Structures are given as structure tokens and as C-alpha cells.
Amino acid sequence: MKYDVIIVGAGPAGSSAAYLLASAGMRVALLDQYAFPRDKLCGGLLSGRSQRVFTEIFGASWSPTIEYLSHGVAIYHRDRLLNALEDASPLHFTSRSVFDAHLLQLAEQQGATFLQANVSGLDRADNTLYLKDGQQFQADFIIGADGVLSTIANSLYPHSLDKRRLGLAMEIELPRETITQDVTMPEIYFGLVQWGYGWVFPKAETLTVGIGGVWQKNPSMLHAFQEFLKQRFGFQPDVRIKGHYLPFRVYRRRPGSGSVLLVGDAAGLVEPITGEGIAFAMQSGQFAASSILEAAKQGNPSAAFACYRPRYQHFVKMFDIAHLMGYFLFPRPMEMLFTKLLPKSQGALRRQIELLADDISYEEFLGMMLRWLLKSAQIPFLSGR
Numbered sequence: 001m002k003y004d005v006i007i008v009g010a011g012p013a014g015s016s017a018a019y020l021l022a023s024a025g026m027r028v029a030l031l032d033q034y035a036f037p038r039d040k041l042c043g044g045l046l047s048g049r050s051q052r053v054f055t056e057i058f059g060a061s062w063s064p065t066i067e068y069l070s071h072g073v074a075i076y077h078r079d080r081l082l083n084a085l086e087d088a089s090p091l092h093f094t095s096r097s098v099f100d101a102h103l104l105q106l107a108e109q110q111g112a113t114f115l116q117a118n119v120s121g122l123d124r125a126d127n128t129l130y131l132k133d134g135q136q137f138q139a140d141f142i143i144g145a146d147g148v149l150s151t152i153a154n155s156l157y158p159h160s161l162d163k164r165r166l167g168l169a170m171e172i173e174l175p176r177e178t179i180t181q182d183v184t185m186p187e188i189y190f191g192l193v194q195w196g197y198g199w200v201f202p203k204a205e206t207l208t209v210g211i212g213g214v215w216q217k218n219p220s221m222l223h224a225f226q227e228f229l230k231q232r233f234g235f236q237p238d239v240r241i242k243g244h245y246l247p248f249r250v251y252r253r254r255p256g257s258g259s260v261l262l263v264g265d266a267a268g269l270v271e272p273i274t275g276e277g278i279a280f281a282m283q284s285g286q287f288a289a290s291s292i293l294e295a296a297k298q299g300n301p302s303a304a305f306a307c308y309r310p311r312y313q314h315f316v317k318m319f320d321i322a323h324l325m326g327y328f329l330f331p332r333p334m335e336m337l338f339t340k341l342l343p344k345s346q347g348a349l350r351r352q353i354e355l356l357a358d359d360i361s362y363e364e365f366l367g368m369m370l371r372w373l374l375k376s377a378q379i380p381f382l383s384g385r
Contacts, residue, residue: 003029005292006129006139007112008119008152010036012278013264014145015103016057016285017292018112024293028111029137031129032146033118036104040096041171041244042278043201043208045186048089048357050279057286058106065102067204068093072185075349077339078192079231084185085346088353091186093201093208099278119146122155127259140301141292142260145285148247150266156257167196167248167270169212170225172239176205179233183207189228190338193218195330196248197275198228212275214248246270249326251319254309259301261288261308269315272322273329274356280315287311321362328369341373348372 005021007014010032022028046054046066054062070093072086108114118132122142129137144152148166176183189198189211196213209232211225218224222241230236251268255261263269264281271280291308295301328334342348351368354360360368 001029001135001137003027003113003137003139004296005029005141005143006031006127006137007143007145008032008129009145009147009150009264009266010104010107010114011040011100011145011147011264011281012103013266013269013281013285013288014143015100015107016282017143017145017263017289018107018285019058019103019110020286020289021292022107022110022112024289026293026296028107028113029139030104030107030112030114031117031119031137032114033116035116036114037097037101039242040100041169041210041242042096043171043199043210043275044094044096044099044203045201045276045278046092046094046099047276047279048359049276050282051092052358053279053282053286057282058103060106062092062099062102065094065099066092067095067098068202070185070202073349073353074185074187075342076187076189077335078189080339082339082342083346083349085349085353086185088350089357089359091353091356093186093203095203119151122152122260124155124258124260140259140296141304143285143288143292144256144260144262144266145264145281146266148245148265148268150262152260153252153262153266156260156262157254161250163245164216165250166215167212167246168215168218168221168243169210169246170221170241170243171208171210172229172237172241173203174207174209174233174237174239176207178237179207189232190335192228193221193224194332195326198225200232212246212248215245246275248272248275249323251315253316255284255312256305256308259295259304261291261304263288267312267315269319272319272326274322274352276356279358284312284315287314318362321366325366325369328373337373345372 193213247268263284
């Protein structure tokens with residue numbers, strides 16, 4: 001079974017790449033081990049950046065996928081409200097089962113072929129994919145969009161991923177009918193875990209409630225989650241707890257080789273501060289598609305990674321800054337300083353929403369945060385007083 005491009009993984013990254021490549025006339029196979037719609041652990045927050053990237057790629061409305069819209073956010077430290085914003089840029093909320101199925105449908109409408117298949121390995125010699133049922137697929141280009149435990153990434157870089165350094169997230173869908181409170185804005189909770197946070201995201205009929213952090217720093221994550229649920233709602237909800245690894249602070253600096261490219265979670269593209277991943281997944285799929293089309297035009301599939309790498313630096317530059325900012329937020333002494341300073345100003349919280357909306361750059365955000373910290377902490381020498 002020969003294709004121009006085979007994409008392993010039909011989430012936002014894979015479907016974005018498939019849509020663009022199929023639109024350009026390439027013969028594209030999109031493989032995923034699950035039938036769609038399928039469950040996916042994710043808060044489902046769609047930022048302003050996500051909306052811009054979605055529109056650039058698909059040129060369509062995403063309204064069929066949106067369950068809830070909020071213009072505010074509330075930040076807590078454990079059970080104490082630190083600050084809230086009620087007139088922010090819009091934050092959209094979706095169910096990943098709905099959102100991902102919608103993107104896959106758009107890719108199929110452009111001519112991409114979806115196949116439910118479980119990939120077991122890749123032979124780089126001739127770009128042959130092996131399935132667990134014995135089938136084989138071959139293509140000029142391969143895109144690995146198959147998540148944090150990517151088979152394609154492991155084929156390129158065996159044993160390079162240390163699970164202890166990954167993030168671990170746990171999440172439930174809590175029916176609104178089981179609680180008395182009317183939650184209308186997203187809630188973010190610090191102080192629950194080390195190097196991580198908890199969240200309560202409003203949806204139409206449910207609340208998506210979760211907790212996530214660096215796994216090796218939080219050996220009792222399940223207990224922490226159960227305590228958070230009792231703290232927030234006053235009882236332990238009788239609903240299934242889902243858990244999954246996340247590529248938290250482990251973004252790859254070399255996302256591919258030759259004609260094989262890595263995108264989305266397979267490249268570790270989850271932003272180290274906010275945990276945002278959907279926008280970067282779609283955009284990496286967009287960059288990979290453009291790079292493949294450029295290499296195909298040259299008649300040289302092995303040039304794909306050389307075309308992709310300069311585009312991918314867009315993520316590395318942002319994530320390097322976000323990685324640095326983590327040291328101003330997550331270590332315990334900085335967390336305590338943060339809880340003292342945030343109630344004094346809404347400015348820092350507003351800048352965070354502007355960052356999610358892609359209205360300010362990471363360099364601008366870092367500069368503003370440093371000035372705010374120095375001024376708020378009243379450090380005369382460093383703040384220029």
C-alpha cells in the first residue's frame with residue numbers, strides 16, 4: 001500500500017497536516033489505532049491562538065465544536081481565591097472527542113484516507129510502516145502525530161524518552177447536575193502538586209476537572225487529585241478517573257530526520273507554563289505539510305526535515321522562554337511569592353490571557369512579568385528605583 005504521505009495519529013496535528021497535503025493533491029493516508037469519535041484526556045480549552053491557527057488552516061468556522069464560551073478566569077492557591085478576571089478575551093471550550101472528529105472529517109473531505117490501524121514500527125530504510133496485524137504501508141514521507149509515547153519518535157530515537165520526566169494528568173467529567181454551584185469561568189489551582197496545577201473547565205453539561213504535574217515530583221498524584229475533588233466540591237464524585245502521560249517540559253529539539261517529521265505531542269509540543277497544546281499541534285501539522293510540499297517540489301523527500309527545522313524553531317524559541325518562566329512560578333519559594341503578589345494586581349493575569357490569545361509575544365510577556373515581580377516585591381535596586 002503506497003502513498004505519498006502517511007500520517008500516524010489523527011488528532012489535531014495529524015488532521016491539520018492531512019487536510020493541507022490532501023488539498024494540495026497528495027495521496028494521504030491517516031492512520032490511528034482508534035475509531036473516531038474517541039475519548040481524549042484534555043481540558044479542552046481553545047485559546048485565541050488556537051482559533052487563529054484553525055482559521056489559517058481550515059478556513060472554516062469551528063462553532064460546531066464549541067460547547068462553552070467564557071470571558072473570565074479565576075486563579076486559586078489551594079482553596080483561596082487569589083484573583084479573577086471577568087472581561088478577558090474569549091476562551092472557548094470543547095470536547096476533544098467532538099473537536100478531533102470534526103478535524104478528521106474536514107481532512108477526509110479534502111481526500112485524505114482514514115484507516116484504523118495500530119502501527120508497531122517503522123523501517124527507515126524505505127519508510128515502511130509495520131502494523132500489528134501484519135500489514136505494511138510505504139510512503140515517500142512519514143509524519144509522526146501519534147502522541148507523547150510516539151511509535152514513530154521511538155523508531156527515530158530509541159529509548160530517548162524517560163517516562164519519569166513526563167507530566168502525568170488525571171481528569172474527570174463531572175455532570176453539572178451533581179453539583180449545586182453554577183461554574184461559569186475556568187478555574188486554575190496552584191499549590192496542589194509540585195510543578196503543576198489543577199483545573200475546573202466549564203462545558204455545556206459537565207465540568208472537566210483535572211490535575212497535572214511532573215510525574216517524578218508527584219508520586220502520590222491520585223491522592224492529591226482525590227483531595228482536590230473533596231476540597232472543591234465537598235465530596236468524592238463517583239465518576240471514572242482517567243489518567244495519561246503528557247509531554248510536559250520535554251519538547252524535542254530535533255523533531256524528525258530526512259523524510260520523517262514529528263508533530264504535536266510526538267514532538268513534545270505542550271507549552272511548559274500554560275499546558276496549551278492544541279494550537280501548537282495544529283500549527284506543527286501546518287509547518288510539516290508546508291515542508292513536505294517544499295521537499296516534494298524539489299523532488300527530494302529526504303529534504304523534508306531540512307525544510308521543517310527552520311519553521312519548527314518558532315516553537316523552540318517560545319518554549320525556551322516558557323521553560324525559563326517556569327522557574328519564576330513553580331519552585332515552592334516562588335509559588336509563595338506568587339500567592340502574595342497576584343492578589344495585588346489583575347495586570348499579570350490579563351497579560352496571561354493576552355499571551356494565550358497570541359496578542360503579545362513570549363518575549364514581551366517575560367519582560368512584563370519580570371518588571372511586575374520586581375516592582376511588586378519592592379526590590380529598589382533591581383527595579384531601577
